[in-house]
Amino acid sequence: MRAVDLIAKKRDGATLSTAEIEWLVQGYVAGDIPDYQMSAWAMAVLWRGMDDRETADLTLAIARSGDMLDLHDIAPLTVDKHSTGGVGDKTTLVLAPLAAAAGMPVAKMSGRGLGFSGGTIDKLESIPHFRTELSTAEFRRAVAEIGLVVAAQSGDLAPADKKLYALRDVTATVESIPLIAASVMSKKLAAGADCIVLDVKYGSGAFMATLADARKLAQAMVAIGTHAGRRVAAVLSSMQQPLGFAIGNALEVREAVATLRGNGPADLVELCLALGAQLALLAGRAAGEEEARALIRDTLDNGAGWAKFCAMVQNQGSDPTAIATPEYLPSAPVQVDLPAPRAGYVQAITGQALGIAVNELGGGRQRTGEPIDPAVGLVLKAKVADQVYLGQPLLTIHAAEAAAAERVAASLLAAYTIGDAPAAPVALIEEIVS
Amino acid sequence: MRAVDLIAKKRDGATLSTAEIEWLVQGYVAGDIPDYQMSAWAMAVLWRGMDDRETADLTLAIARSGDMLDLHDIAPLTVDKHSTGGVGDKTTLVLAPLAAAAGMPVAKMSGRGLGFSGGTIDKLESIPHFRTELSTAEFRRAVAEIGLVVAAQSGDLAPADKKLYALRDVTATVESIPLIAASVMSKKLAAGADCIVLDVKYGSGAFMATLADARKLAQAMVAIGTHAGRRVAAVLSSMQQPLGFAIGNALEVREAVATLRGNGPADLVELCLALGAQLALLAGRAAGEEEARALIRDTLDNGAGWAKFCAMVQNQGSDPTAIATPEYLPSAPVQVDLPAPRAGYVQAITGQALGIAVNELGGGRQRTGEPIDPAVGLVLKAKVADQVYLGQPLLTIHAAEAAAAERVAASLLAAYTIGDAPAAPVALIEEIVS
Secondary structure (H helix, E strand, O other), X not given: OOHHHHHHHHHOOOOOOHHHHHHHHHHHHHOOOOHHHHHHHHHHHXXXXXXXXXXXXXXXXXXXXXXXXXXXXXXXXXXEEEEOOOOOXXXXXXXXXXXXXXXXXXXXXXXXXXXXXXXXXXXXXXXXXXXXXXXXXXXXXHHHHHOEEEEEOOOOOOHHHXXXXXXXXXXXXXXXXXXXXXXXXXXXXXXXXXXXEEEEEEOOOOOEOOHHHHHHHHHHHHHHHHHOOOEEEEEEEEOOOOOOOEXXXXXXXXXXXXXXXXXXXXXXXXXXXXXXXXXXXXXXXXXXXXXXXXXXXHHHHOOHHHHHHHHHHHHOOOOOOOOOOHHHOOOOOEXXXXXXXXXXXXXXXXXXXXXXXXXXXXXXXXXXXXXXXOOOEEEEOOOOOOEEOOOOEXXXXXXXXXXXXXXXXXXXXXXXXXXXXXXXXXXXXXXXXX | XXXXXXXXXXXXXXXXXXHHHHHHHHXXXXXXXXXXHHHHHHHXXXXXXXXXXXXXXXXXXXXXXXXXXXXXXXXXXXXXXXXXXXXXXXXXXXXXXXXXXXXXXXXXXXXXXXXXXXXXXXXXXXXXXXXXOOOHHHHHHHHHHHOEEEEEOOOOOOHHHHHHHHHHHHOOOOOOHHHHHHHHHHHHHHOOOOEEEEEEEEOOOOOEOOHHHHHHHHHHHHHHHHHOOOEEEEEEEEOOOOOOOEEOHHHHHHHHHHHHOOOOOHHHHHHHHHHXXXXXXXXXXXXXXXXXXXXXXXXXXXXXXXXXXHHHHHHOOOOOOOOOOHHHOOOOOEEEEEEOOOOEEEEEEOHHHHHHHHHHHHHOOOOOOOOOOOOOEEXXXXXXXXXXXXXXXXXXXXXXXXXXXXXXXXXXXXXXXEEOOOOOOOOOEEEXXX
């Protein structure tokens, strides 16, 4: 086989065989196929696309380039969740304990934040003493004993994805639905879960700008899962504005705790119930949507989800009795309200601008490995469709010092669009793809 | 500027500005833009195409990456010719002297053969003592004194083309009409001629398989020339079979000499007159096609073209009185006829197979720099539409030893398609693009 022939084949719109795709991925990871051939191939894929079988083959080849986790000896069925990303998205912190409490073991590896996106691991590490770096033995024991673990990625999961993603990033070959689907799903397949629910966001600021594209991506990922023998469903949700009110690591943990204790924002609760219900259906723990939703709702209402969260907190080194007290988590010394510059109705909030502001406050990082301040962030006081009066707080800035809060105020104001006419809020969940 | 943004722009179907294209080419030659970005960009160009302005900008940027020849101080108007390649194509050897004899100075840099394609420099070097490696001073003096020089490329013409072509070759990004046009024309623009005629071949075995594609390529190259202030025309000619009868370096020189002395094969004569007439029109030496054709025809008929060839032979170190005697050129010791395996009519001859056979006989090279045997080659005895009888010679193999001739016999037979029905010969020249 020659790489140039496989590039030409894709360039001319043909489909590559399973063996050809495996050869390409293995050769690339081994360094036998140079970057300049892989980038030309990736551009040809953007042009010509890949069918479901090719996409599944690519995903499996990428997944198999590193470790493949298998937890079947300790849990016959585990579940996992992935989101295409969103500012203020603390869904994992709520959904994972609810699913575990409903009898579906969650063995989740999560990432850290970069740029304007937060990361679940950073959020969990704002809890004093919470350990996210677990050994394989500790990870497996947590699954066996409490059915819930959320840890930083360990081992060598899908190294081909790291190399290919870095190349795509500098060659304008990111925006391909099959390549995006393969990148996400390769890591999920390698992480070993049997049932996977995907939260695919759409809207300005989301990775997929339109519902149609989000649907295509969701369908591609579901098809990959089916090809690979996993059960996968996707929830398409709008990213018109941040989820809930809190943005920032400790602030989001506080919001997740409040949600698990029955006092969560409606949109966050709704998304967690929708995603959890899909997991229950995939796992065969409910006969229909309504029963599935009731199962998850119950674990929220009866405190079983909260108890599971506390069990995880204890198991990973922190204090489950203290976590419910707000002062256990770090707080920012400065809290300043951002007043509305005019009266009217909130029409839109650009989450990306808020994420960048939190980053500038010290709550995120520009480069991997940089330290972050877990206490800083934002708490929204007005969301889309809310009426505001001149001077009424739009949000509260939690900062390390007053000057830092002042520096981000202008860009935060720019993130809010306030108009005269009442604005109808967009429905959070558009449809389910399974 | 960032390369990734320019790749994305082309990927999304937009046009790049002149400044953007210059930045890309300069950055690539300087090594600031890596191969993996350039190959992704090239694939995006295959996908989205380039308009005439972009193609002209790319061509000029590539031309200006090295030396730009300017002969206007010694010749106010020079002419040049390029062919997209063909087995047995000795057109330059005939056309250049005819054009020079018609008062149009020819300052031509040519290449060597590689693979199954021959090269004009190899052909000329089969003439004893003929010097193709000239200093710039010698090259310029030849233009000034006799108006005709054909030499190996000297200096650093279009280095960006060498680098980009090598990359395209291994990333399946060769087959783009704008990129092919830019590659050809960048070298022509750098070589400095004011009027350029292009012989664009089409048909199986030609670079362009269809007349439609050949037309597109011709139009793209003419447009580039116009943008760059040169006068360019193209002749679209079919490559149904080799041109003339001879294939092989000394054999082709013999055929060119015979042609210049009035005994040439009809197809070769026709192509040289058509190309020469276009040059005369471009150079303003004739008011119409008929007058232009007559001007070139006269230089052939009255021996002026032959005299100019002899003047070039003398000027570049060889013996103009001996060149007319067949024994002055090297001859192969073994000459074996290839008998027709059946009676019928010749339907097709695949030039590529003949070119590969000449290469195997030692008349060409697989790698740059390999020595070649100038004497070996083939002389066709039957061309398309000819009737043949069983055992009648299809061609004569000129080889260094009998075993070598035997080794290529089977593939030569396979190059001929002989059928029962009379075959109509395809018209050589299809149309003119100017």
